[in-house]
Amino acid sequence: MRSPIPAYLEEVLNDTVDGGEVASYIPELARANPDRLSAALCMADGTIYGAGEVETRFSIQSISKPFVYALALQENGVQAVMERIGVEPSGETFNSASLDPKTQRPDNPMVNIGAIATHALVMPDGTCAERSEAVRRGLSAFAGRQLQIDQAVYSSEISTAFRNHSLAYLVRSVDGFEQDPREIVEGYTRQCSLLVDVRDLAVMAMTLANSGVNPVTKERVVHADVAQQVLSVLTTCGMYDATGDWMTQVGIPAKSGVGGGVIGALPGQVGAAVFSPRLDDVGNSVRGVQAFERFSKDMGMHLLKAPPLSKDVVRTATMRSTALGPVHAVELQGPLRFSSAERVMRRLEQVPHDNYGVALDLTRVSSADEVSRRMLLEAMRSLRNEGHRIYLVDPKGSVPDRDLGDGSLPLQAASLDTLDTPRNH
Numbered sequence: 001m002r003s004p005i006p007a008y009l010e011e012v013l014n015d016t017v018d019g020g021e022v023a024s025y026i027p028e029l030a031r032a033n034p035d036r037l038s039a040a041l042c043m044a045d046g047t048i049y050g051a052g053e054v055e056t057r058f059s060i061q062s063i064s065k066p067f068v069y070a071l072a073l074q075e076n077g078v079q080a081v082m083e084r085i086g087v088e089p090s091g092e093t094f095n096s097a098s099l100d101p102k103t104q105r106p107d108n109p110m111v112n113i114g115a116i117a118t119h120a121l122v123m124p125d126g127t128c129a130e131r132s133e134a135v136r137r138g139l140s141a142f143a144g145r146q147l148q149i150d151q152a153v154y155s156s157e158i159s160t161a162f163r164n165h166s167l168a169y170l171v172r173s174v175d176g177f178e179q180d181p182r183e184i185v186e187g188y189t190r191q192c193s194l195l196v197d198v199r200d201l202a203v204m205a206m207t208l209a210n211s212g213v214n215p216v217t218k219e220r221v222v223h224a225d226v227a228q229q230v231l232s233v234l235t236t237c238g239m240y241d242a243t244g245d246w247m248t249q250v251g252i253p254a255k256s257g258v259g260g261g262v263i264g265a266l267p268g269q270v271g272a273a274v275f276s277p278r279l280d281d282v283g284n285s286v287r288g289v290q291a292f293e294r295f296s297k298d299m300g301m302h303l304l305k306a307p308p309l310s311k312d313v314v315r316t317a318t319m320r321s322t323a324l325g326p327v328h329a330v331e332l333q334g335p336l337r338f339s340s341a342e343r344v345m346r347r348l349e350q351v352p353h354d355n356y357g358v359a360l361d362l363t364r365v366s367s368a369d370e371v372s373r374r375m376l377l378e379a380m381r382s383l384r385n386e387g388h389r390i391y392l393v394d395p396k397g398s399v400p401d402r403d404l405g406d407g408s409l410p411l412q413a414a415s416l417d418t419l420d421t422p423r424n425h
Helices: 005-015 061-076 078-082 112-119 128-143 151-158 162-173 181-192 198-209 224-237 240-249 286-299 338-349 370-385
Strands: 038-043 048-052 254-256 261-266 270-275 314-322 325-336 357-368 390-393
Touching: 005 038, 005 048, 005 286, 038 198, 048 198, 061 078, 061 112, 061 128, 061 181, 061 198, 061 224, 061 254, 061 261, 078 224, 112 162, 112 181, 128 181, 128 198, 151 181, 162 181, 198 224, 198 261, 198 270, 224 240, 240 286, 261 286, 270 286, 314 338, 314 357, 325 338, 325 370, 338 370, 357 370, 370 390
Parallel strands: 325 357, 357 390
Antiparallel strands: 038 048, 038 270, 254 261, 261 270, 314 325
8 A cells, every 4th residue: 555644745735825925035035936835754764755846955044043053062062052042932033133131142042143153152163164064064964965055045145144244243242152253154154055855854853853863864963862952942932933823733843944944843753844935924934834733733743732641551460370480470561651650660569578570571562761761670679679580571672771779680581481491681
């Protein structure tokens, strides 16, 4: 069979209603074909679905901001970056000349004044050319291919970058960076002029949603905590002063660009992108916003949509007779997070103090986060201290660090059926 997802994307694009105007304050963008339309989804395993003119390339513009922010965080650390750039919604237009009155920092890295300050934090001791190349390489790693600058867009933008120059001088005047403001604006403009298509953007978004690992190349681009920081800022600041409406109606961490692109990164699930050049009054793609509203509604993609409770994480809990004597066998299933691991803890509390073995079978566990791993290890340590011999069936390595606190490890078994012949790893 053929997946219905491409047909669904075509349907969504066909159902959007055009409106708005292309960005006219940048001459090259004013000449863009306003009827271009495409969409793409990238899944966690790197599978990409597309519809419309997916090969059409356009300048990334402000969608570059979260990725350059990620590069700055990766290079300098969260605390050092936050000393220069805040994370609060500005409530003002994207090109507002606004600094926090107390800290003299830009409000956040998703408005122009904050993005200019962010660019200066990438290779701060390098030349303008070196910094621009570092940004190009970094965004290429997010996209999984080598991105290039659209020289026509760059020339057009830099010739009209009077506002951005004034913002750069404002940040420089309060020691927001040490470099020449003209060089920072030059590099920032090059950053915004990188050419992408919707498939690139979907992969880039999924890299953030995949804790910093590119789903196509499998390369770790940034640390997981960096990706989390970027997604957090996108949630509150990514769609300018329409972010509140976006988060209530769509509920996906997102970023738009005046070139007509919109990305959304739903953690652990999907990276999405839509391209349509006509913009609304805020500067977001009219048809892009409509498409994301459909994605959220049709596919339940709202970030705050509560998942079903894991009521049956304990698949079975029985006594088994083995050559080593009776064993309490507890078989788990599904994803393990705090709430589901807590249910496992409650079930293990019911294991009596009878000195029989306890076997935990994780064969059907699909994933386990760090919190649930620690909870399982603590449970095994407590059971061991109560006099139980611990067996672990973990073929997927869901609990990679199995030290129970004193250098001891649980006995490993290939399956519950082989508990007669456990082997210690």
